[in-house]
Amino acid sequence: MRRLSASVVSLVTLAVAALWWFVPGGYPYGAASRVTVGFNHWIERDVGVGLLVASGVLGVLLTLGIRSRPKLVGVGAAAQSVFFLLVMSDASVLSSIGYLLVPVVFLAVGALVVVGCVRRRPVAYVTAVLLLTGLVLGLTTTDVISRYLTNLAVGFGVYGGRIAWSWVMAAITVGWAWLAYGSFTHERGTANPRWGKTVTILTACCGVPYALARLSWVTPWPLGGYDPRTGHIEFLVSANIDAATRLQGFTIGMGSVLSVVLTLGLISRWGEVFPRWVPRVGGRPVPVVLAVGPGLFATVVLCVSAPGVLAGAVQSGSALDGVLFVLLFPCPVWGPLMGAALLAYSRRRSAPPRESARVPAKIRPSS
Structure with a gap:
């Protein structure tokens, strides 16, 4: 093989x-x-x-x-x-994932709001109010959504080929990494690492700066990001940006929020057992592969994107631009931290019960 x-x-x-x-x-x-x-x-x-x-x-x-x-x-x-x-390899794989997650965010948020409202969850009511507010402010009108989809189509039309080659290089990277791993790997214990919680929290924090910057696009003070046309970080975007662009920034920001929440799930109860309000599977254990599989994919994407982020920082207009770029996309540390958090999660879930909890039958007191 x-x-x-x-x-x-x-x-x-x-x-x-x-x-x-x-x-x-x-x-x-x-x-x-x-x-x-x-x-x-x-x-x-x-x-x-x-x-x-x-x-x-x-x-x-x-x-x-x-x-x-x-x-x-x-x-x-x-x-x-x-x-x-x-x-x-380069960071194009990361940017393409961010844009492809947009429909996933729409569907996930809509489904969670509907289920939460049916189950009478306060958070769902608040989210529904926010969505209705977006409708009132004109962020989700038919015209805005059509222009937003047009922007995405134009972007992939211009950069689609370049992004495809980035995925080819990433796939070759992963292929050789898998072969190297198979040459040196051996069975190890499944001890529960004590550093797992700390590493997971640090991993989640890596996605916060970009999420805040993108979510601010629905406020009067939209914070910026990397502009590939100029190679610079624009800290404060013009407040006159159109509603379609605001919606684009907001949905990408929600994707970042989703990544933060899912990462925290690695140390949360609901990351091991489905919440009761989830239809069909509520109260059942979360399959380890369901958390580790997507997490490993994210780890690979982040690690492959790390050198590109450093290159982008070097080519920025100033030292401040470079620092802001790495702050928004901390892939050089985000990828390794994500891998460590997944390792801690999988070891904890697969660890045998504590020896202290095992009481041999021959020494149990008789009733």
Whole structure:
């Protein structure tokens, strides 16, 4: 299985290199690209093709040595993963996830409000009032929503190809990382780490600055973010931005709020047992894979985006812009913290009962 995976990743790498070489206009990186959130912005086509050819050839050699020298292959796979992580990947995967989460946020909020109102939950009533307020203020009119969807379509039309290549590089990164992990992993205990709660809270805090900045777009004082057209962080956005843009910022901010809430679920009771008010599954244990699966996906996205965030900070207009950029997108620490929080959660959920709770039958007092 590992040999097949290594072969596939290597052949995909060589195929991408061949495509970039024979179709010069298909090369997505370099100074001509308008996306600067990655070190690949400094890699021109000839160098990029050469790097991928070298990586593909090395991958073929590693494939041939998987059975005879598994540890050496593990080192090579780790080096390949680091190369694609630091050099070829970028933060476009993170931005695309943020925009794709918008319909998920709409559906999730709507479903929770309906269920909460039926179950007579005060929070649901408050949320319903806020949504009605948005209708009154004109944030969710038909015209605003249509212009908002048009903005999203135009954005993906312009950057869709570039984002797709970022996902290809991210997939190759994960492929080599998985092979490296399989070469060195071994069974470990399932002790309950004491640092799990602290790490989880820190992880949740990483998403707060961006959430606050985006949610402020429905106030008279909208805080800004990274502007790819100028490469600068605009702290205070013009108060005259249209309602569609305000709605766009608000929904992306709600996605960040959702990530914060779900992260805190790793140390909350409802992260282990479904709340009673949830239809059908209320009161049942939360499957570990239901929390760890999406969390691992988020961890990979954050780690892959980390070098691009640093590159974006370096290319910002000033030191202050760079600091604000990393504050809004703290992927270099967010990804590792998320991985640690998931590790603590999975170990706690899979840990056996405490020995003190086990009383052997032969020493139990007779009734």
